[in-house]
Amino acid sequence: MRFRDRRQAGQELAARLLEWAGSGDLTGVTVLALPRGGVPVGAEIARALKVPLDVLVVRKIGVPGAPEVGIGAIAGDDPPVFDRIGLEAMHLSEDKLGPDVARERTELHRRERVYRGGRPAVDVRGHSVVLVDDGLATGVTARAALRHLRRRDPQRLTLATPVCSPATAAALRGEADDIICLHQPKRLRSVGEWYADFHQVSDEEVLQALRELHPTV
Secondary structure: OOEOOHHHHHHHHHHHHHHHHOOOOOOOEEEEEOOOOHHHHHHHHHHHHOOOEEEOOEEEEEEOOEEEEEEEEEEOOOOOEEOHHHHHHOOOOOOOOHHHHHHHHHHHHHHHHHHHOOOOOOOOOOOEEEEEOOOEOOOHHHHHHHHHHHOOOOOEEEEEEEEEOHHHHHHHOOOOOEEEEEEOOOOOOOHHHHEOOOOOOOHHHHHHHHHHHOOOO
C-alpha cells in the first residue's frame, strides 16, 4: 500500500492521532513539522486537531559523495547528532565532516529566516508537542529534533510519521514519550517509495501552510 501524496498520509495519520488522543484536552498541543516534506503532513494533523502548526528546521548531514544517505543531523545551534555505528563503518570522523556541518548550519539558518521572518521559535515548555515528518529511514534527523525539543522541557513529546522502519522506531523510543507510525515495513529502502506523489516541497508550500495554520505569520 502506498499513500497518494503527503496530504493523504497526513489525513490518515491525523485520524490515528485523534483516536490516540481520545477525549483528552488538546489545549496546549502544538504540531511541529520538519520542513520541507513534513509540513504537508503536519498541516493535515494541525487542521484535524484544530491546533497551531509551526516548523522545526533540521538539516541532515550526508555521507560525502552520497548526500542522500544521512549520517548525522543538526537542529538549531545544538551540536550535531551522528550515527556512530555508521561513522565507524564508513571510516568517517566528526572532524572530517566539519565543513559539511558548517554548510548545513548556514542553510538551516537561511531556512529559519525564510520560514519565520524574524518570528521567534515557539516556546514548547510545558506544552504537548507532536513532531511530524513524512517518513523515517535512518531516523537521524528525528533524533536531532527530539533531543533539541527535549532540552526545552515540553510536557509531552510525541513523534508522528506515516511510515518508518521497525528498527528506527525501536531506536527512537527512548527519545520520545510516544511514537505513532502507520506503517512499519520490514524493509524500508526509501521513504519516497511509499508515496505515489513524492515531489520536492517548495518553500512557498511551507509558507502557505504556516500562513493558514500559524496565527502570527
